Amino acid sequence: MSATPSPIGALAPEGGALIARPKSAGKGRKVPVSQRVTRIAILAIVLGYLILPLLAMLEFSTRGDVDPVTKQATRSLQSYAAIFSYPNLVDGIVASLQIAVLTVVGMLLLLVPTMVWTVVRVPRMRRVVEFLCLLPLAIPAIVIVVGIAPIYRWMGQSLGAVGGSPLTLAFIDIILVLPYSYRAIDAGLRAIDTATLSDAARSLGAGWPRTILQVIVPNIRGGILSASVLAIALVLGEFTISSLLSFNTVQVVIYLLGKRDPFVSVAVSLAALVFAFVLLFVISRFAPGADRRAQQTAEEPA
Amino acid sequence: MTDTPASMPAPSSSATAGPAPRGAGQGRFKGAGNYLALIPFHAYVGLFLILPTLFVVVGAFSDGSGQFTLDNFRTMFTTDVFIESFVKSLQLAAITALLGAVFGSLLAWAVVRGDPQGLLRQLVIAASGVLAQFGGVMLAFAFLATFGFNGLITVIMKNSFGIRLDMSWLYSMTGLAIVYTYFQIPLMVIVFLPSLDGLRQEWYDASASLGGGAWSFWRNVGGPILAPSFLGALLLLFTNAFSAYATAQALISQGCVLITQQIACQMSSEVVLGQENVGKAMAFGMIVIVSGVMAVYALVQRRASRWVK
Numbered sequence: 001m002s003a004t005p006s007p008i009g010a011l012a013p014e015g016g017a018l019i020a021r022p023k024s025a026g027k028g029r030k031v032p033v034s035q036r037v038t039r040i041a042i043l044a045i046v047l048g049y050l051i052l053p054l055l056a057m058l059e060f061s062t063r064g065d066v067d068p069v070t071k072q073a074t075r076s077l078q079s080y081a082a083i084f085s086y087p088n089l090v091d092g093i094v095a096s097l098q099i100a101v102l103t104v105v106g107m108l109l110l111l112v113p114t115m116v117w118t119v120v121r122v123p124r125m126r127r128v129v130e131f132l133c134l135l136p137l138a139i140p141a142i143v144i145v146v147g148i149a150p151i152y153r154w155m156g157q158s159l160g161a162v163g164g165s166p167l168t169l170a171f172i173d174i175i176l177v178l179p180y181s182y183r184a185i186d187a188g189l190r191a192i193d194t195a196t197l198s199d200a201a202r203s204l205g206a207g208w209p210r211t212i213l214q215v216i217v218p219n220i221r222g223g224i225l226s227a228s229v230l231a232i233a234l235v236l237g238e239f240t241i242s243s244l245l246s247f248n249t250v251q252v253v254i255y256l257l258g259k260r261d262p263f264v265s266v267a268v269s270l271a272a273l274v275f276a277f278v279l280l281f282v283i284s285r286f287a288p289g290a291d292r293r294a295q296q297t298a299e300e301p302a
Numbered sequence: 303m304t305d306t307p308a309s310m311p312a313p314s315s316s317a318t319a320g321p322a323p324r325g326a327g328q329g330r331f332k333g334a335g336n337y338l339a340l341i342p343f344h345a346y347v348g349l350f351l352i353l354p355t356l357f358v359v360v361g362a363f364s365d366g367s368g369q370f371t372l373d374n375f376r377t378m379f380t381t382d383v384f385i386e387s388f389v390k391s392l393q394l395a396a397i398t399a400l401l402g403a404v405f406g407s408l409l410a411w412a413v414v415r416g417d418p419q420g421l422l423r424q425l426v427i428a429a430s431g432v433l434a435q436f437g438g439v440m441l442a443f444a445f446l447a448t449f450g451f452n453g454l455i456t457v458i459m460k461n462s463f464g465i466r467l468d469m470s471w472l473y474s475m476t477g478l479a480i481v482y483t484y485f486q487i488p489l490m491v492i493v494f495l496p497s498l499d500g501l502r503q504e505w506y507d508a509s510a511s512l513g514g515g516a517w518s519f520w521r522n523v524g525g526p527i528l529a530p531s532f533l534g535a536l537l538l539l540f541t542n543a544f545s546a547y548a549t550a551q552a553l554i555s556q557g558c559v560l561i562t563q564q565i566a567c568q569m570s571s572e573v574v575l576g577q578e579n580v581g582k583a584m585a586f587g588m589i590v591i592v593s594g595v596m597a598v599y600a601l602v603q604r605r606a607s608r609w610v611k
Contacts (some may be wrong), residue, residue: 032516034516035415035516039411039412039415039416042408042409042411042412043409043412046405046408046409046412046487047409047426049405049484049487050429050433050484050487050488052448053441053444053445053447053448053484054444055454056444056447056448056453056454056455057443057444057447057448059447059454060447060452060453060454061447110342110343110346111343113339114339114340114342114343117336117339117340118340121336121339122336122337122340125337125340129340129343132343132344132347132351135347135351136351137541137596138589138592138593138596139351139355139589139592139593140544140545140562140588140589140592141545141547142545142547142562142565142566142585142588143354143355143358143565143585143588143589144351144354144355145569146354146357146358146361146565146569146581146582146585147353147354147355147356147357147358147361147585148350148354148357149569150357151353151354171350172350174346174350175347175350175351178347233431233432233435233436234435234436236436236437237435237436237437237438237440239437239438239439239547239548239551240547240548240562243548243551244566244569244570251437251439251440251548254439254440254443255439255548255551255552258439258443258446258552259555262443262446262447262450262452265443266443266444266446266447269437269439269440269443269444270440272436272437272440273432273433273436273437273440276431276432276436276437277428277429277432280427280428280431280432281424281425281428
């Protein structure tokens with residue numbers, strides 16, 4: 001399901017490279033020439049394979065009409081401009097963005113208090129919460145759809161417009177993002193002494209809402225940011241569930257449009273990939289512990 | 303809990319400790335009250351994850367009127383197209399997991415050997431995150447733009463070399479394998495890179511100071527240490543490909559080739575009377591396979607974490 005984005009990487013040690021921070025590797029050592037050559041060859045071949053289809057997307061989506069005079073193919077951005085001439089596509093983008101916002105808010109409301117609580121008050125439940133958060137990895141999205149379709153059919157029939165809205169997808173997406181978000185927030189909570197912080201806040205008279213909002217949250221904002229960005233990326237790429245429940249999210253519209261106007265479909269796809277890339281690249285600089293690690297590395301004797 | 307911060311003050315670390323300074327007036331019920339705060343989370347997961355899964359499991363063992371039956375499994379195991387879908391999905395998952403693991407670990411190694419704060423590393427990790435986990439539909443379109451009937455390579459070969467390539471392989475199992483490998487490699491990078499980071503410089507140096515070259519290092523030190531992580535990553539990649547639906551659907555929209563597509567077909571089309579729940583039986587089969595692989599993964603991971611911390 002990386003196809004539909006599977007959160008499977010989140011099961012890797014420390015939540016995978018997206019969440020784990022680099023250990024300080026030895027720098028300034030001599031690298032044998034043979035190793036350097038091997039390294040460059042691997043980079044060239046594997047990165048080449050990964051980059052070629054992206055370049056093809058760029059080329060494909062910028063094709064213009066054939067020039068009537070020179071008979072040469074021209075370049076144009078008309079496929080990108082045409083995105084806005086498909087109301088379904090615009091609606092799909094808007095719906096997906098709204099679902100993403102709802103998913104992030106719901107995920108944070110569900111996870112942050114629960115996780116803080118398990119750390120501070122009921123540590124023995126930490127394993128249980130972790131297990132439940134990682135459980136979606138063992139249950140493929142297609143299976144969740146099969147099981148949840150009756151619930152959605154019921155919601156659509158008995159809850160009127162609200163029940164039939166694509167925004168209800170946020171309920172399932174919150175489940176799908178749990179493994180990612182859990183790992184990211186967990187990394188944030190591990191980087192601080194949550195128990196002492198909350199004891200300090202409580203002994204100064206803060207209630208739980210205030211302790212969490214004004215003391216804990218500001219200290220784990222890196223983890224919260226990672227969790228939110230991963231959730232947004234996952235929601236914007238989600239296809240399996242929205243397609244089978246017949247909701248027109250952006251991926252479903254891209255898929256349907258692909259049969260009619262592949263140029264516009266490829267243009268939107270590339271734009272979405274670039275958007276997600278920028279998001280992830282930005283969090284790689286703000287991820288939990290990023291500053292601390294950098295400091296640590298700097299302080300280490302050479 | 304080994305992961306409880308060591309500096310945690312004793313009273314707050316145990317829910318069952320006697321009257322603590324805070325929570326005055328709750329007395330001995332404090333412990334139970336602590337658990338009540340977890341109810342919203344459990345209720346939510348129960349409603350939107352456990353309940354749907356139970357529907358699938360119960361449905362797999364029920365007939366159209368809700369009576370217990372094993373007929374769904376009998377149908378599943380005796381219908382050629384269903385068995386074929388399972389086999390194709392398993393083959394595709396195995397092949398692309400292997401290809402992705404090999405090339406992904408090579409790429410991860412090449413990245414790790416570079417500057418840990420460098421641009422290359424950050425670019426590759428962010429790009430891997432996007433390609434591995436963002437959107438299968440879009441990746442299918444990327445390959446259509448490359449090798450499709452109007453794709454970049456097809457057009458270049460035709461215009462520049464006059465060669466008309468037969469690109470119909472893209473819409474077959476071969477095409478699926480190539481596109482799947484495209485997202486398996488980045489996933490391998492994400493999963494495997496932290497383990498490679500855990501290889502300490504001292505181990506290279508120790509091996510080198512004893513006269514070991516690159517080959518002997520990987521054969522005697524690096525290989526054995528990374529083997530469990532590699533195997534674990536391989537299993538993750540396998541379940542990832544096995545559960546995938548979007549890419550296959552975008553590339554081969556006609557027909558129900560893979561098991562995920564087969565389940566989708568069962569969901570969306572009119573099914574034969576008496577076979578209403580065969581799709582649930584197949585979904586149950588997927589749960590069994592994926593959870594089984596994940597259980598092995600958990601065992602392997604425990605071993606992997608011995609050295610790579």
